[in-house]
Amino acid sequence: MTEPIAVTREMIEAWADDASGPVALHLRQKLLxxxxxxxxxxPPTYADIGYNIDTLSDGTKVATIDSVGSQANRIEPLFKRPxxxxxxxxxxxRFGNEKSVSLLDIGHRLADAAVRxxxxxxxxxxxxxxxxxxxxAEPIARLAPTSLVFGVWDSRGxxxxxxxxxxxxxxxWQVEELTRSAVYIPPVDYAALEVFSEEDRETAEGNTKSPLAQKGFVHVPAGRAPGGILARGGIFRDxxxxxxxxxxxxxxxxxxxxxxxxxxxxxxxxxxxxxDGFLRQGCLLAPDPAAPAAWVSVGRDGARTPVALPEQLVLAxxxxxxxxxxxxxxxxxxxxSDRARRDVADQKAGTTTGRGGRKGASRKSAASEGDDGDEG
Structure with missing residues (x-):
């Protein structure tokens, strides 16, 4: 393997200004x-589809473990660290006297309704x-430079x-889906305690839509729900x-x-x-020490040059x-709240509060981990 080139401050400055310089930096990191x-x-579950698993033409199944938007929403709050x-x-x-939220925690950044x-x-x-x-772009950088780093779309303005x-x-990669089943068993027979009748119990057991089942008074089985995946081809962060x-x-x-x-x-x-590798319940990942991550600089001709990009140099x-x-x-x-009410009224009337005169439509996805699609 080619020894990585040690990055210098001068190289980073050239990346910012030299039009003939590399087109991208890329890191592939194996996780376990x-x-x-x-x-x-x-993986995350999405409305209507469950896990987002694609099948390639050769039969390989690829699962999304953390989407682009979700990763952005995880990384941006790092800038709150001391x-x-x-x-x-x-x-x-600040939302009245009840709640305050950092702009770094807001999914649509400067284009969010909370900011607008x-x-x-x-x-x-x-x-x-x-x-x-x-x-x-300097005025945006003065307010919220992470909107330039992670992207922003003023779709409603x-x-x-x-x-x-x-x-x-x-x-x-090369994933296999598993299922899981479970059953809730109440600690006592509530029908015997005359909380409800035996007939009510028999009608409610196994019916997840029953009020007695929803309140936890009767047996409730749950069969063949998504039970996670096995990644036979590895898990990679790009x-x-x-x-x-x-x-x-x-x-x-x-x-x-x-x-x-x-x-x-x-x-x-x-x-x-x-x-932090804790993405959600049942998904705690760590780097694979047997496969160290490596940065490469990708040239205009496609040449991939390994580079060493130490955290200390980058921070300095x-x-x-x-x-x-x-x-x-x-x-x-x-x-x-008054401005927000006017914003809602304008939207209902088919207008927008922005000066661009374009009616914006939300593209926020229904991913369980809070992924916000192309706006994240």
Missing amino acids: PVEGEDGVIF ELAPLVPQITI NSTLADEVRSAFEALQLRGD GGSKVPRLINSVIRA VTVNLVALRRLNEGLPNGPTLRRYVLGLTLVAAVTPQ FAESAAKGFGVAPPRTVEFS
């Missing part, structure tokens, strides 16, 4: 269930307009669309950093180099920071780039 190679894992928080503006949206109907709305609209009218710079997905899309940010504008280096620093931090570059760009201090903005 904590139970071992033959451990059973549970060591990473200074890299991005920390904006909190807050006191941040006018700044956000102006930022999207700057991108749409002048190709200037002016229609501005920013492609994600980092694409991460986890798939399992991470791609799109350097072509990065270089298009503020291309030809005086503030372009500073902006691109700042956003690239954040993107690389998102790419190399280790993830990101910190320096953030200092050069200037990160706004933390702030709290207020959600407006």
Whole structure:
């Protein structure tokens, strides 16, 4: 195997600015269930289809373990960690006196209804307009640079669309589906205690729609539900950093180099920071120590060059780039129920609160893990 090239600060700067440079960085990481190679894992379940399993032309079955949108939603909150928080503006949206939510936890980022109907709305609209009218992404970077890293679509406003710079997905290969069955047995015979009649018990047992079954008063069997999968061909996480899309940010504008280096620093931090492998109940994954992950730089000619991309170097570059760009201090903005009611009324009337004059439609999927499709 070719010895990886040690990445330097100068190389990272060139990635941000050199149009003849590599088109992407790619990482393939093999993962294992904590139970071992033959451990059973549970993919996300989606409305109407259950597990998302595709069958290829050769019969190979491939299961989605964590989608692109879901991975983005897991990675973005890493920037709330104390060591990473200074890299991005920390904006909190307060919903009255009851609840506060970090912008880093909001799925549609700057285009979310929670943001659109807050006191941040006018700044956000102006930022999207700057991108749409002048190709200037700096106002977005000043507010929420992770919207540039993970992508954002102002589908309910002016229609501005920013492609994600980092694409991460986890798939399992050559999968076999399992099923599981169960039965609930109440601790006592409630009919014998005259909570209800014996006839009521006989009618309700086995009927999951029965009120007595739903309240846990009678036996309730559950047969042949999805029981996870075995991944005979391994579980792999693929991470791609799109350097072509990065270089298009503020291309030809005086503030372009500073902006691109700042956003690239954040993107690389998102790419190399280790993830928590607990994806959902029954799906706890860890890297396979027998198959170390390896980054490659993909050239315009398709050549794949192994590169060493240490986390410490990436963080140092990101910190320096953030200092050069200037990160706004933390702030709290207020959600407006009145503004939200007007937003709902406008939508019902077939209009939109954005100035683009385009009626937006939600594309949020019904995935159980909160995947939000192309907007995540």
